[in-house]
Amino acid sequence: MLRVIAQSARIIRLNDEGEDTLKGLVLSGGKGTRLYPLTYTRAKQLIPVANKPILFRVIESIRDAGITEIGVVTGDTAAEIQEAVGNGSRWGVEITYIPQEAPLGLAHAVKIARDFIGDERFVMFLGDNVIQGGISPLIADFANHPEWNSQIVLTRVHRPEQYGVAELTSDGRVARLIEKPQQPPSNLALVGIYMFDQHIFQATEEIQPSFRGELEITDAIQWLIDHGYTVYPHIHKGWWIDTGRPDDMLTANSHVLDELKPHVHGYVDSGSQVDSRVTIERGAQIVNSVVRGPAIIGENTKIINSYIGPFTSIYHDVVVENSEIERSIVLEHSSICNIPTRLQDSLIGRHAQVGISAARPKTIKLHLGDHSRLELI
Numbered sequence: 001m002l003r004v005i006a007q008s009a010r011i012i013r014l015n016d017e018g019e020d021t022l023k024g025l026v027l028s029g030g031k032g033t034r035l036y037p038l039t040y041t042r043a044k045q046l047i048p049v050a051n052k053p054i055l056f057r058v059i060e061s062i063r064d065a066g067i068t069e070i071g072v073v074t075g076d077t078a079a080e081i082q083e084a085v086g087n088g089s090r091w092g093v094e095i096t097y098i099p100q101e102a103p104l105g106l107a108h109a110v111k112i113a114r115d116f117i118g119d120e121r122f123v124m125f126l127g128d129n130v131i132q133g134g135i136s137p138l139i140a141d142f143a144n145h146p147e148w149n150s151q152i153v154l155t156r157v158h159r160p161e162q163y164g165v166a167e168l169t170s171d172g173r174v175a176r177l178i179e180k181p182q183q184p185p186s187n188l189a190l191v192g193i194y195m196f197d198q199h200i201f202q203a204t205e206e207i208q209p210s211f212r213g214e215l216e217i218t219d220a221i222q223w224l225i226d227h228g229y230t231v232y233p234h235i236h237k238g239w240w241i242d243t244g245r246p247d248d249m250l251t252a253n254s255h256v257l258d259e260l261k262p263h264v265h266g267y268v269d270s271g272s273q274v275d276s277r278v279t280i281e282r283g284a285q286i287v288n289s290v291v292r293g294p295a296i297i298g299e300n301t302k303i304i305n306s307y308i309g310p311f312t313s314i315y316h317d318v319v320v321e322n323s324e325i326e327r328s329i330v331l332e333h334s335s336i337c338n339i340p341t342r343l344q345d346s347l348i349g350r351h352a353q354v355g356i357s358a359a360r361p362k363t364i365k366l367h368l369g370d371h372s373r374l375e376l377i
Contacts, residue, residue, distance in 0.1 A: 016234055019032055023120050024062040024070040024141065028055055028081050028127035031228030043077035045127040046084055047249065048331070050171040050283070051255040051296045051313050053084065055127045059091055062125060068093045071116040072127075073100050073109045099260050105214030110196070111204040119198045124217075126192030130252045132259075135193060142195040144183055149199050150221060150228040153191040155236045163189035164218050166233060174231040177218045183310075188233065190218070191240050246347050253329055254311040257294035266297065281316075298332070307342075323354075 023333040028045045060179035062070055070093050074081050078099060088095035089322035098113050112125065121140060131153075134277025142151045152174065160181070167185040168177045178185065186204055194217065202218040210216045241252035266284030268274050274286060283300040289295065291308040301359050308314065309326025319335040334352040336343065350353065 003034060022067055022139070023117055023122040025110070025113050025122050025124045026058055026062070026065045026070060026072045026127045027073050027106065027124065027274075028053070028077075040248070042242070043080050043084075046080065047243070048313065049249065049253045050260055050317055051279075051298050051315055054087065054130060054252075055081070057130060058125050059085070059088070059093065060124065060128050061089050061131070061134040063093050064134055065123070065140070066137040067123065069096070070094070071098050071113050073098045073113060075100050094171070101211065103214070104210070105212075107204045107207065107215035107220040110200055110220070111215065114201050117201075121195065121197045124194045124196065128241060129192040129240065129242050130194065130256065130320035131236065131240045137197065138193065138234045138245070146230070148195075148232050149197050150230060150231040151187065151234055152197040152221065152235050153193040153240075154188040154233045155191050155240050156179055156187050157189040158187075160184035160187045160371045161187055165189055166282075168233065172232065174221070174225060174233055177222050178224065179216075179218055188235070192242060193237060194221075197312060199224060213293065243324055247345075249347060250327060250329065250345060251312075253313050254294075254327065257311055257313065260294060260296065262293065283352060286351065295323065309342075309344075 008195050021129050028043065046053045049057065059070060070088065072081065072085065072095055074097055076177050078097065082097055085095055090178055096116050100109055100112060121142070123135065125135070125211065138151065138153060142148060152166070157163055161184055162180060164179045165181055165186055166177055167175045167182045177190070200220060203223040204215060206300045207215060207219045207223055209220065221231060227337065241248055241255065243249045243252050243323055259277060262277050262279045264280045265282045266280035268280065269288065270284040271288040272286045272290065274291045274294050275281070279296040280286065281297060281299045284297045285302045286297065287304045289303045289306045289308065291303065294310060295308055295312045297308070297314050298318065300316055301314055301318040304321040306320045306322060307324040308320070311327040312325055314330045315332040316332045318330055319337065321337045323336045323339040325336065326342060326344045327349065328337065328343055328346040330348045331350045332347055332372060333350055335355070337355040338356060339356060
């Protein structure tokens with residue numbers, strides 16, 4: 001059974017020892033406009049990276065850190081999110097859905113989650129972020145410092161003026177946060193993962209909407225700092241990707257594939273060449289083709305007389321025939337047939353058909369959705 005909470009009496013949960021338990025909060029609202037047209041008909045958090053929806057990876061990261069109660073904040077795509085995630089039992093967690101009537105900011109999402117969180121400490125994870133190594137070290141760091149009121153994840157970036165940036169004190173605390181500064185005080189950018197205790201709820205009540213009309217989480221954290229609460233950083237040294245744009249999605253896909261432990265559960269005929277860094281899922285067929293990893297071929301997908309290059313993810317029930325694809329993502333129930341030029345750096349949505357017609361006259365016939373991008377070379 002799914003639990004959906006409204007704003008009512010506060011909820012406080014204790015473990016068997018009578019101690020406050022840590023909870024997870026995943027933000028899965030937003031329209032995903034930067035990923036149009038893929039997100040016209042699909043929640044951005046459900047687009048797969050290495051053949052697994054990003055939201056599933058987020059839930060697994062929280063579960064692997066020892067957290068089993070997770071609230072998921074949903075927006076316009078709530079029905080699709082709930083259908084895909086269910087009650088969380090497949091991961092051994094309990095999911096509570098928290099509806100957000102409009103995208104009113106990250107701090108607003110925290111504010112409406114108060115009934116679910118109660119007075120417990122919690123981690124907030126943006127549902128479209130992918131991070132190397134998971135969040136277990138962060139959870140352990142925060143748990144070992146009960147005197148900390150908040151901990152934020154930072155990573156070093158090359159162009160800090162494009163991010164929210166943190167300035168630290170001499171003893172390592174966060175002194176202030178600056179959104180896209182012209183003269184950055186550091187190269188430490190905010191990652192979409194945050195740890196809080198109950199004082200964050202007072203902050204969300206005190207701050208005012210920004211010029212965007214949203215309650216900004218950076219303003220709420222700055223309120224904590226200004227009112228004497230301790231905010232410490234966790235410096236993440238691996239890669240981190242916000243998958244909000246197509247190029248970011250391809251980069252995240254490449255990173256995850258590069259670390260994926262391969263296996264072959266499908267069929268590979270004697271005329272095919274499949275290297276050791278390729279995952280072939282159940283029911284997939286590789287016929288007279290070359291597949292070079294890291295790559296993943298989804299369930300019941302057929303690769304016939306084709307070449308699949310490194311950093312390519314092909315989802316379930318796809319047909320690729322007489323074609324070449326490299327560093328791309330192909331979603332389910334699509335077909336790519338008889339393409340004379342290699343497809344590269346491409347995102348191909350569900351039920352798409354890419355092919356060449358033998359009919360004359362030779363013309364290019366297109367059916368493209370809003371915000372589509374086509375490059376003919």
